[in-house]
Amino acid sequence: MEKKIALKDVARHVGVSAALVSYVLNGKEKEARVSPEMSSKIRKAAAELNYQPNVIAKSLKIGKTNTIGLIVADISNPFFSSIARIIEDEAKKHGYIVIFGSSDESADKQQDLIDVMLNRLVDAFIIAPSAGTEKQIKELKKRNVPVILIDRYFPGMEADCVHINNFQAANKAVQHLIKNKRSKIAMLAYDSQLPHMQERKEGYKAALKENALRFKNSWLLEASYQNIEQDVAKKMSALLQPLQVDAFFFATNSLAVAGLKKINECGIKVPEELAIISFDESDAFDFFYSPVTYVSQSVADIGKEAVKLVVSRLHNKTAKAANVIVEAKLIVRESCGSKTKKKK
Amino acid sequence: MEKKIALKDVARHVGVSAALVSYVLNGKEKEARVSPEMSSKIRKAAAELNYQPNVIAKSLKIGKTNTIGLIVADISNPFFSSIARIIEDEAKKHGYIVIFGSSDESADKQQDLIDVMLNRLVDAFIIAPSAGTEKQIKELKKRNVPVILIDRYFPGMEADCVHINNFQAANKAVQHLIKNKRSKIAMLAYDSQLPHMQERKEGYKAALKENALRFKNSWLLEASYQNIEQDVAKKMSALLQPLQVDAFFFATNSLAVAGLKKINECGIKVPEELAIISFDESDAFDFFYSPVTYVSQSVADIGKEAVKLVVSRLHNKTAKAANVIVEAKLIVRESCGSKTKKKK
DNA sequence: GCAGTATGCTTAAACGTTTAAGCCTAACCG
């Protein structure tokens, strides 16, 4: 029907060249020495004709798409979708739109996503990298495409990243359990080699050590990301039937959700028989009969800082790699048997 | 550093024209009568040089971007992020990538998102439309850009959509409460004029009528989407303090989450004092001390059907508008005081 | 031996922008 209006259409309408219209509509009338009268004439015509620029053509010409590629493990995980929402809003403020992809913690899928997005000329990436993808990130940096790592990171790599201090946060969590008179503390983590996961484990071990509690290998459970539900159930039953520990530390919200289900099934009472503490947030934590104490990462901060870094990278290619540490807060509820009474 | 390899680079490398390379790499060697030897030579060269097509340039030429625009109320809502994940996977199978945006139930924001995405030449939209956006959808249809509505829809509008039968699902939910001996049934809905919400209310009213229960206006609460937490608390306290009803029907998961918090605060026992039933899913429902009975919409089905419709639209512009109804299942737990014992 | 058809490739325009370079006129200045 109504053909799309192009630059030359409004140019013809006004009786000038397309170039002039381009200058005006891009606010370059000063540099291009366009007369004020012509400027307003062009603007009016553009408005009248409802001219909408073809962003694709512009992108081809200038080699930028004003698009950010966001790659996370799984967009349906509330932790990541919350971050995605923040990133969406912050990016929009700077004129960027975001395309997303879920890697399922697979290096291959992540590479595919990167390739697809690169071919679409995304201007920058925000990635929560899967294990074993250092080379992918390095390659991007070599090609000079800005990439910001979130949630995870690679020690020794010169890369922008925003994350919490995982060692310290995990340590604090376990210390909290110990302060609440727990001594037989198990941990459920992912069997991932990613540093953030390793550091959570190290934080756990260190807290035990600092309190002269022996670390038992069999109490550090490691579940695989694929069919987590079954794996968690299997691994946990060794410690729950019969109950051999008095506390459980979950390394992520999805592990906690799976773990709590198993705990419920076994009819174990929280916190009387078993104290619970977890990383991340979840609606489920609020509604567990004994509201779950957790280490909260501010998704708002992570998202905002990530976009801030992206934008500054995009405008200043040479800046040194930034390493933004966002704060992790311990949110104390009832699941550790703490004396703090339930308060609104 | 290493300049990006373009079509003409591999052409020069082989000693042929760029056109030939294009034909081969697009699998059009038959139509273009390219010799098998040349074909393989070109392919080999492309692989050697690691040629990556510039999708933007291609898009400009052919007027398609292989991109789907997804607009929902809020990507951080698990209901929508789950759908987003399905759509991502299904779209990828067909070579599409998805860009997303959150409308916050605002017609203006939705229009902005549509404009931005249109300027980027998305091939099609999947939209959970905000209230009052019929015109926006109609405009898209007039412009011949494929739109699939999900979750919500506009009666009388000739548009592809996939959703549940809201009237029937709501009716079934309330009937379930009545079967469980509840007679003073309140409902918490959004104050939205969107048909899907209206029909949930109608289903509620009809169920009351069919069972000779009088509908009380003051028992149908309507909260606003903005700062839902406070509004829900305010509206509900009228019915909870003191307790005037024996059952609550929540029209969405976010309403339920807010409502359950309020109910907990008031110290009301579920299901003894108050039965609970909700729409949608939530991790929270599993972990409420009395696991919540809910009407489950299959996000997998919604996502899959939506992409299926998109793809068929994209290949057959003239097909009649399809109206896909996905099934809603009542998942019975304990929050209605039903006799079914807790089972895995 | 020649029209007709296959075969194998090239040319060039087009998609809708951006932007450096150029062209013309008028104003300025010593």
Place this chain on the structure above:
DNA sequence: CGGTTAGGCTTAAACGTTTAAGCATACTGC
């Protein structure tokens, strides 16, 4: 008054593809 400068516009190439049209040459069949 002639040379410079400023002002206001246009031209045209370029971004990296796709694809219709064209041009050789070689192979048919009669």
